[in-house]
Amino acid sequence: MIAVRANFDASSGDEGVARADSMRTRRREDAKEDAKRNWVDGLIDVRAPLARAGGPCHSEGSNGATVTRASGPSAQRPHAAASQSSSRLPSRLRAFALAFLFLLTAALASTAHAADTEGCLTCHQYRGLSRIGPDGTSISLFYVDPNYFSLALGPHARLKCTDCHTRSEVEVFPHKPPIAVDCGKTCHLIAPGKVEVRFSHDRVDGMLDKSIHKGNVLDEANALLGSPLKPDQSRCLLCHDEPTFRRSGQNWVQQETPIQRCNACHDEQMPADTRHFYWHVEARSKPARDNADIVRVCAQCHSNPAIQAKFKLPDVTTSYLQSFHGKATQLGSQETANCIDCHVGQMQNVHVMKAHSDPSSPTSAAHLPDTCRTSQCHRLAGQKISTAAVHLDLSRDRGPEYFIAVGFILLIVLTFGPSLLLTVLKMVQIIVGRKDPQEHHFHKLAHKLMALPEGREKLKRFTVHQRVQHWYLAITFITLVLTGFPMKFADQAWAAWLINVFGGISIARRIHHIAGAMLIVGLFYHAIYVARVVRRQAKSTGQNPLRIFFGLPMMVSPSDMLQMNGLMLYLLGLKSTRPSGGRFNPEEKFEYIGVFWGSIVLGTTGVLMWFHAWTTSHLPGRVITIATLFHTMEAFLALLHVGIVHMASVIFAPGVFPVSKAMFNGDTAPEEMAEAHTGMLSDAEELLKESTGQEAVDV
Numbered sequence: 069m070i071a072v073r074a075n076f077d078a079s080s081g082d083e084g085v086a087r088a089d090s091m092r093t094r095r096r097e098d099a100k101e102d103a104k105r106n107w108v109d110g111l112i113d114v115r116a117p118l119a120r121a122g123g124p125c126h127s128e129g130s131n132g133a134t135v136t137r138a139s140g141p142s143a144q145r146p147h148a149a150a151s152q153s154s155s156r157l158p159s160r161l162r163a164f165a166l167a168f169l170f171l172l173t174a175a176l177a178s179t180a181h182a183a184d185t186e187g188c189l190t191c192h193q194y195r196g197l198s199r200i201g202p203d204g205t206s207i208s209l210f211y212v213d214p215n216y217f218s219l220a221l222g223p224h225a226r227l228k229c230t231d232c233h234t235r236s237e238v239e240v241f242p243h244k245p246p247i248a249v250d251c252g253k254t255c256h257l258i259a260p261g262k263v264e265v266r267f268s269h270d271r272v273d274g275m276l277d278k279s280i281h282k283g284n285v286l287d288e289a290n291a292l293l294g295s296p297l298k299p300d301q302s303r304c305l306l307c308h309d310e311p312t313f314r315r316s317g318q319n320w321v322q323q324e325t326p327i328q329r330c331n332a333c334h335d336e337q338m339p340a341d342t343r344h345f346y347w348h349v350e351a352r353s354k355p356a357r358d359n360a361d362i363v364r365v366c367a368q369c370h371s372n373p374a375i376q377a378k379f380k381l382p383d384v385t386t387s388y389l390q391s392f393h394g395k396a397t398q399l400g401s402q403e404t405a406n407c408i409d410c411h412v413g414q415m416q417n418v419h420v421m422k423a424h425s426d427p428s429s430p431t432s433a434a435h436l437p438d439t440c441r442t443s444q445c446h447r448l449a450g451q452k453i454s455t456a457a458v459h460l461d462l463s464r465d466r467g468p469e470y471f472i473a474v475g476f477i478l479l480i481v482l483t484f485g486p487s488l489l490l491t492v493l494k495m496v497q498i499i500v501g502r503k504d505p506q507e508h509h510f511h512k513l514a515h516k517l518m519a520l521p522e523g524r525e526k527l528k529r530f531t532v533h534q535r536v537q538h539w540y541l542a543i544t545f546i547t548l549v550l551t552g553f554p555m556k557f558a559d560q561a562w563a564a565w566l567i568n569v570f571g572g573i574s575i576a577r578r579i580h581h582i583a584g585a586m587l588i589v590g591l592f593y594h595a596i597y598v599a600r601v602v603r604r605q606a607k608s609t610g611q612n613p614l615r616i617f618f619g620l621p622m623m624v625s626p627s628d629m630l631q632m633n634g635l636m637l638y639l640l641g642l643k644s645t646r647p648s649g650g651r652f653n654p655e656e657k658f659e660y661i662g663v664f665w666g667s668i669v670l671g672t673t674g675v676l677m678w679f680h681a682w683t684t685s686h687l688p689g690r691v692i693t694i695a696t697l698f699h700t701m702e703a704f705l706a707l708l709h710v711g712i713v714h715m716a717s718v719i720f721a722p723g724v725f726p727v728s729k730a731m732f733n734g735d736t737a738p739e740e741m742a743e744a745h746t747g748m749l750s751d752a753e754e755l756l757k758e759s760t761g762q763e764a765v766d767v
Contacts, residue, residue: 188212188229189214192211197209197210197211220347221313222311248301251305252269254267255268276420279421285379286303289369292375314351327346330346359406360397363385363388363389366407382459398559398563398564399563399567399573410440413435413439437451440453446681450681453684455689456693457690469693472698480701490636491713497639504743515738523752524735526752527735528734529734529736535732541587545706545710547579552580581678588675598617632654635654648747672695
């Protein structure tokens, strides 16, 4: 193939200019015709400009061999088929579509041409421009987004392609095999005033030599990663890609106002590219990447087992993602701390990152308290906040948190395990159809008592006041679950979706705090309610208040342990009759105690975390870590009990399905009374017999 030299220099003669312009014009016209045909056929195939030979798209590798890029109907379809398909469209619609596409293509081509004086975007603006490597497994992508230049989306938008790429390699077609771009070479930039400015990134290499990320460290890391960078590529590419300006969430007027303010002086009297400089300064005033991208860049090396083994590093990526900061990052928060926020101090250079053992490092023991207490982070926290564990690894550290976690796991097994076993055994009884021989008798008794006004009143298990407290607790608990558990499962897609429903992590946390405060208020209110009940009964009976308290219907007694044992034997088929349950059976009493226990634990630990400024001023920062662990484990235990055991008894049990009405009108279904509250039925029958002198039901 004859190599055609393009004109990259405006001073090289009119003939070269005409030849390059003619080539660009011909390529643009060919691209327009290909796009028209593919659009009418229902698919814009970006490979069309490379497929003029027909059949699969071809490109030539550096060794001159032809490589097949794609196959299948879309790649092999002849353009004649597109013409036949287009003939089926109404002529006016087809004409309108072609005219619209022509104008759109012309506009895009002219925009790209205006922003690209060397004409490189004539080919490189197509997204499908790529080549399969000689090995048949690698693909080289040559697409360049024209908007990056036309809209000045980054600092490199003012550069020509040959400011970075060697001119002799790209000025001929096909291009010569390129030499990798050296980010450290000196660039000759032409400022708006036509004054040449020399610039280079080579000074960054000197900065890296003073950091933990020295050149030899980066080279070893690259080798351990499988050499993603070739020997002649710049080390910068291990962390950096094409730099872009991160635009703020402001509208167009808010973005343009400061630029126009600058133009008041810099438009005519002191000409300057104010738009470029404004966005450059505005973008550099904040991190170039969002939190998630920063973590991904660091994780490329710090989560690699080979690099961890070589440099004796812990898995800080996993421990970070398990911390509050990491979970908030996974849920899209830009306010939480990322790797750079902690490991690069304020007003320090990110390229001079120090190890935590370096006395000047922001993560050293001397500086860590101030690193945590910057104005952007925990500005009101106490100095002890630095002792809270951010990179906590329970299995490796084996500190107090490890034994707390083990203890809670045992607690879950010992409390939730028996409840789950009872629930499963009850389901088995339903499936096999086994019933207590006396259930029919108590079923008739329950219906008879419910038919009598006096009997219905005596079988009321919940007052209106108690039902209101129940629904208050239910709404609070559900809100806490919906706003809290996404933080525990931040890596799941549903968690991010749910947080977005609430309006983001900040609003979700605020709602969670309010619901937590409501839980504490409800706990205190119920304690006062119970105290008033005890005081009223003590006043009317003259008994000891403490004895009355432990004799309340919802308090666990030694007889309840015997009933639980009897229930287990019945469900296992070792007894023929169920134990007689009163107003509240043993399972409900244990749930009630669990609510008290859980509310105290969740409320206490939640307050310690919420008001961390006070906590870290008076207590060790590790209290925050322990409180977080307690909070998480207790929340899991509560959700397991409520979500499985409680829901099974009040929704899915045959006697109450589809839902128990006890918390709506205070009445318990006769089927449930005959199964779990036979003692209450017998007591109600005796009381009714005493008051009326008649049997409630003929047995």
